[in-house]
Each structure stands twice: as C-alpha cells, then as structure tokens.
Amino acid sequence: MLNWDQTPELSAMRCCRAWVEIDLGAVDHNVRQLVAHLQGRADLMAVVKADAYGHGAVTVAQTTLAAGAKQLGVATVPEGMELRQAGIDAPILIMGAVNTVAEIQAMAQWRLQPTLVSPKQALIVSETLSRGPGTSLPVHLKLDTGMSRLGFPWQRAVELMTFVQRLPHLHIASLYSHLATADDPDPTVLKVQHQRFESAIAQLTAAGHHPPRLHLANSAATLAHPELHYDRVRVGLALYGLYPAPHLRSTLDLRPVMQVKARITHLQEIGAGTGVSYGHRFVADRPMRIAVVGIGYADGVPRALSNQMTVLINGYRVRQLGTITMDQLMLDVSALPNLQVGDLVTVLGREGDVQITADDWADQVNTISWEILCSFKHRLPRIVVGQTLSQASEARFS
Ligand SMILES: *Cc1c(COP(=O)(O)O)cnc(C)c1O
Numbered sequence: 001m002l003n004w005d006q007t008p009e010l011s012a013m014r015c016c017r018a019w020v021e022i023d024l025g026a027v028d029h030n031v032r033q034l035v036a037h038l039q040g041r042a043d044l045m046a047v048v049k050a051d052a053y054g055h056g057a058v059t060v061a062q063t064t065l066a067a068g069a070k071q072l073g074v075a076t077v078p079e080g081m082e083l084r085q086a087g088i089d090a091p092i093l094i095m096g097a098v099n100t101v102a103e104i105q106a107m108a109q110w111r112l113q114p115t116l117v118s119p120k121q122a123l124i125v126s127e128t129l130s131r132g133p134g135t136s137l138p139v140h141l142k143l144d145t146g147m148s149r150l151g152f153p154w155q156r157a158v159e160l161m162t163f164v165q166r167l168p169h170l171h172i173a174s175l176y177s178h179l180a181t182a183d184d185p186d187p188t189v190l191k192v193q194h195q196r197f198e199s200a201i202a203q204l205t206a207a208g209h210h211p212p213r214l215h216l217a218n219s220a221a222t223l224a225h226p227e228l229h230y231d232r233v234r235v236g237l238a239l240y241g242l243y244p245a246p247h248l249r250s251t252l253d254l255r256p257v258m259q260v261k262a263r264i265t266h267l268q269e270i271g272a273g274t275g276v277s278y279g280h281r282f283v284a285d286r287p288m289r290i291a292v293v294g295i296g297y298a299d300g301v302p303r304a305l306s307n308q309m310t311v312l313i314n315g316y317r318v319r320q321l322g323t324i325t326m327d328q329l330m331l332d333v334s335a336l337p338n339l340q341v342g343d344l345v346t347v348l349g350r351e352g353d354v355q356i357t358a359d360d361w362a363d364q365v366n367t368i369s370w371e372i373l374c375s376f377k378h379r380l381p382r383i384v385v386g387q388t389l390s391q392a393s394e395a396r397f398s
Contacts, residue, residue, distance in 0.1 A: 037223075043070040045073045050377065072088070094113065111137075115139075129170075174215060174232070179193055182225070213231040223243070223248045223251040262295040270287070293347075298327060300372075302361060306322065307320065311347050
C-alpha cells in the first residue's frame with residue numbers, strides 16, 4: 001500500500017488525480033446524534049471494520065471516541081492491531097471468529113477481546129493463553145438467534161456460559177447476537193430473533209448465571225428499535241452518515257462522511273459517429289466535447305455504472321460516457337465549454353443543492369451502500385476535512 005501520509009512526494013500529489021474526502025465533523029455529528037438517541041441507557045460501540053468502511057479506521061475511531069463512543073468493533077485481529085499501534089486505548093472487540101494460536105497470541109499482546117462461538121473454540125483460546133503470556137482476556141459470547149453465521153445455538157446458551165466460566169484466563173464481558181433483517185420494514189424475523197435472545201437470557205438467569213452486558217442492535221435496529229438497545233449497540237453504517245434503509249431516513253439527522261473527488265485530466269472534441277471507450281458502448285450521435293477523468297473501477301467506481309452514472313461539475317450534473325475503465329472514465333461536457341484540465345469533478349458527494357450518494361449508486365447496480373463505501377479503501381489517498389473544535393482539544397489531551 002502506498003503511504004500517502006509519510007512520503008512527501010506522494011503527499012504533494014494527493015489532490016492531483018482523484019481522492020476521497022473524509023469529513024470528520026460529520027463523524028462527530030453522527031456519533032453525537034446516536035449517543036443522544038441512546039439517552040444514556042446504552043453505550044455506543046463504533047464499528048470500524050474494513051478500514052472504517054473505507055473511511056480510515058484510525059482517524060474515524062479516534063473521532064468516534066472523542067464524540068462519545070465507548071468501544072470499538074472490528075472483524076479481524078490485524079484490524080484491531082492497527083488501532084492499538086496508533087495508540088488507541090479503548091476496548092476493542094474482534095467480531096470475527098478467532099481460532100489460531102497466532103491470532104490468540106496477538107490478541108493477548110494487543111489486549112483485543114475475542115468473540116467466542118463454541119466451547120471448542122473457547123478451550124483453544126483458554127489453553128493458548130495459559131501456555132503463552134498467561135494474560136487474561138475479556139471475552140464475548142455470541143449466540144446464533146437466526147442469522148446462521150457466527151454463534152452458538154441460542155437454545156444452548158447455558159451450556160456455553162457454564163463451560164466458558166470454568167476456563168482459566170477468560171472473563172465473560174458480554175453476551176451478544178446479530179440480526180439478519182433489521183433493515184426490513186417487516187419486523188417478523190427480527191421479533192423472532194428478539195424472542196430467542198430474551199429466552200436465552202431467561203434460561204441463563206434461571207440456571208443461576210448473572211447475565212453479563214448484552215447487545216444485539218446494528219445501525220438499523222439502533223435507529224428503529226429502541227427496545228433492542230440493551231446495554232450497548234454496535235453501529236457501523238450510521239456513523240458514516242448513511243441510512244440502512246429508506247424508511248429509516250426520518251429517524252436521525254445523519255450526514256454523509258465520504259466524498260469522492262477527481263480532476264479533469266484531458267479534454268477533446270469528437271465528431272458524430274465516434275465511439276468512446278472499450279467496446280464502443282457509446283457512440284456520439286453529434287459532435288461532442290468530452291472530458292477524461294482520472295478515476296476508474298480500480299479506485300472504487302463500479303464498472304457496472306458504465307453509461308449510467310452522472311457526476312457533478314460546477315454544480316451541474318454531467319453524464320458519463322461508455323465503459324468505465326480501470327483508471328479513467330469519460331464525460332459529456334458539451335454543455336460546459338469553459339472547462340479546463342485540472343477542473344474539479346465530484347464523483348460522489350454534494351455540490352450546492354445537488355448530490356450523488358452511495359445509495360444512488362447502490363440502487364443502480366443492485367447492491368447496498370455498505371459495499372459502495374468499502375470499495376474506496378484501497379487505492380485513493382484520503383483527505384481529512386472538517387475537524388471539529390472538540391476533537392482538536394481532545395487530541396491535545398490524548
Ligand atoms: C458489521 C457489523 C455490525 C455493524 O453493522 P451496521 O449495519 O453497519 O451498523 C454490527 N455487528 C456485527 C456483528 C457486525 O458484523
């Protein structure tokens with residue numbers, strides 16, 4: 001990976017071709033909205049897996065913690081290590097299943113908290129910790145209540161809890177589960193999962209266990225179902241200013257954090273009948289002025305948007321032409337005769353009153369906004385904008 005921050009020549013080239021703008025003020029705003037919505041009854045865990053959904057894990061994590069998040073959630077051990085190596089001290093939950101000695105030793109070394117999904121896995125973690133540095137770790141038991149991904153069957157919660165309690169080096173810090181349909185306006189499945197989670201808690205209490213901290217809600221359930229907040233909510237998408245589903249747009253005022261910008265790298269006139277880009281999937285029906293922009297599918301623009309997308313230039317919507325290539329795409333700028341090489345193009349984001357959102361793209365290419373955001377985590381440099389006063393002062397004290 002290119003290190004845009006620490007190589008001076010690269011740093012100077014950040015805004016030459018194409019880049020991602022991350023508005024930390026929007027992260028701060030979104031976290032404060034969420035914390036207020038929780039009314040002090042539940043903690044916010046900021047989910048910053050997959051490099052904070054393409055937004056930059058370290059800066060986003062620091063901003064969420066300064067704005068009131070109490071824990072961080074990631075998917076893998078390396079993701080947790082990245083946060084610790086940046087000096088972040090908050091509790092970090094690894095939400096994926098960890099089974100190998102190398103992962104468990106790293107968790108002990110970096111104080112990362114595992115998710116336990118079976119007695120067998122719990123035993124491996126406990127034995128590895130016993131053989132290694134002898135450190136104890138807070139662990140989080142995960143039940144499957146209907147997602148059929150990670151988790152121990154909810155009917156057998158007592159078995160898992162009893163087993164883990166007897167193992168050395170493990171402290172049960174929470175019990176959790178994950179919802180499969182929280183973004184669906186139809187709550188049928190969600191209610192079943194809620195009842196199963198409640199039933200598992202009742203069984204644990206009846207067996208004499210003191211129920212640990214409980215959590216179930218992702219962004220959608222956090223916005224739509226306060227009855228599912230329990231002690232903690234695990235919020236990803238909403239931190240980044242997107243709504244998990246259209247019917248949730250009225251719940252909180254969330255602001256998109258990511259914008260994708262690029263520059264015009266070349267301009268040319270083409271005659272009627274001229275084909276544009278691979279496969280000539282666009283052919284000009286009249287003389288046109290076209291602009292080339294230095295961003296393509298390797299940067300995160302879905303190739304499936306070819307011939308369908310628009311971008312913003314000077315507040316106007318401009319049509320994209322032909323196949324989107326790996327590093328470049330073409331635009332019809334016939335209506336904007338004064339454009340020059342170097343002029344700014346908003347590929348994703350807002351100019352004045354017009355905006356193009358990750359939801360727009362997701363609808364067009366039949367995916368979800370989560371995947372659109374994550375596709376911008378590899379190639380483009382990130383520019384952080386809009387740091388708030390509160391973060392500046394927090395940063396000085398940390
Ligand atoms: C990714 C993830 C979340 C966050 O989901 P959003 O819908 O983005 O809020 C919460 N819990 C688990 C277990 C996850 O894997």
